[in-house]
Amino acid sequence: MQDPAQDERAVLARELAYHEELYGGFAQTHFARPAVRALRRHMVRRLLTVSGAGPGSRVLSLGCGIGDTELLLAPHVGSVTGIDLSPSAIRQARADASAAGIRNAEFIEGAFEHLDGAFDFAFGVFFLHHLPDASLDAFPERIASLLAPGGVFYSLDPSRWRLAGALGRLIVPGLMRRYQTPDERELDPWTTAARFEAAGFASRVAFYDFFSSQFAGLLPGFESGYRMARAADEVLCRIPLLSRLGGNFEVIARLSAAPPEQNCSTPRVS
Numbered sequence: 397m398q399d400p401a402q403d404e405r406a407v408l409a410r411e412l413a414y415h416e417e418l419y420g421g422f423a424q425t426h427f428a429r430p431a432v433r434a435l436r437r438h439m440v441r442r443l444l445t446v447s448g449a450g451p452g453s454r455v456l457s458l459g460c461g462i463g464d465t466e467l468l469l470a471p472h473v474g475s476v477t478g479i480d481l482s483p484s485a486i487r488q489a490r491a492d493a494s495a496a497g498i499r500n501a502e503f504i505e506g507a508f509e510h511l512d513g514a515f516d517f518a519f520g521v522f523f524l525h526h527l528p529d530a531s532l533d534a535f536p537e538r539i540a541s542l543l544a545p546g547g548v549f550y551s552l553d554p555s556r557w558r559l560a561g562a563l564g565r566l567i568v569p570g571l572m573r574r575y576q577t578p579d580e581r582e583l584d585p586w587t588t589a590a591r592f593e594a595a596g597f598a599s600r601v602a603f604y605d606f607f608s609s610q611f612a613g614l615l616p617g618f619e620s621g622y623r624m625a626r627a628a629d630e631v632l633c634r635i636p637l638l639s640r641l642g643g644n645f646e647v648i649a650r651l652s653a654a655p656p657e658q659n660c661s662t663p664r665v666s
């Protein structure tokens with residue numbers, strides 16, 4: 397039988413190898429293109445809206461990559477801490493922060509499992525679906541231990557029911573595989589949210605897009621095209637049953653504002 401700890405180490409090693417290559421130059425060029433920058437700006441507005449984060453908020457980004465979203469977010473919040481496995485990504489994030497004169501963002505190299513701290517808002521953009529099953533199961537309790545009372549967690553991940561995925565696998569299967577690590581997989585939105593409920597969060601699912609984020613990835617120079625796709629997604633994501641076929645789903649999970657009562661029968665999550 398496979399040892400889960402060994403399995404987890406193997407996944408981390410594969411994640412690291414894949415992302416070191418991605419952040420060796422391609423990501424930097426690609427993420428600087430106009431449609432991708434417009435997508436990142438949209439994500440930042442969304443993060444601020446769902447979290448209510450503001451000038452005093454301490455924000456954590458898990459799997460921050462090269463920090464392009466985090467550096468757009470930093471001027472709106474108190475501080476941003478980004479953590480990522482990839483040394484190349486963290487080097488780039490630090491260099492970009494310094495070049496932009498952003499002083500309230502720090503970037504840590506390593507696995508989030510070893511992080512300490514207390515944050516008001518934590519998020520993972522395209523992060524949870526990279527975690528092995530055992531880490532994903534343990535994740536909500538781990539993140540609860542890093543959040544202050546009333547803290548919010550937000551995730552954005554591809555849905556296993558997404559229409560774009562079904563069409564992509566049919567029409568361009570090679571292209572789909574090219575942009576995926578060996579271990580990532582689409583997630584079920586409601587099972588993911590239920591994991592947070594079980595750990596004491598109040599959580600909800602929403603759908604972020606149908607095609608616009610993929611559009612930015614495939615045609616990164618075509619910003620006005622991205623804007624039109626985004627406008628269409630705003631409508632599609634609001635149609636009750638259809639929205640369930642959306643591409644990327646969000647879990648928005650909030651901890652209770654009251655700290656858990658401490659007594660002999662309620663052990664503290666650490």
Ligand SMILES: C[S@@+](CC[C@H](N)C(=O)[O-])C[C@H]1O[C@@H](n2cnc3c(N)ncnc32)[C@H](O)[C@@H]1O
Nearest residue numbers: 415459460461480481482506507508521522526
């Ligand atoms: C698909 S990328 C997303 C990066 C970034 N959030 C973005 O939107 O471009 C997933 C990131 O998670 C990082 N990662 C995966 N497992 C991790 C872990 N256990 N701890 C920290 N980072 C991890 C990878 O190195 C990678 O940069």
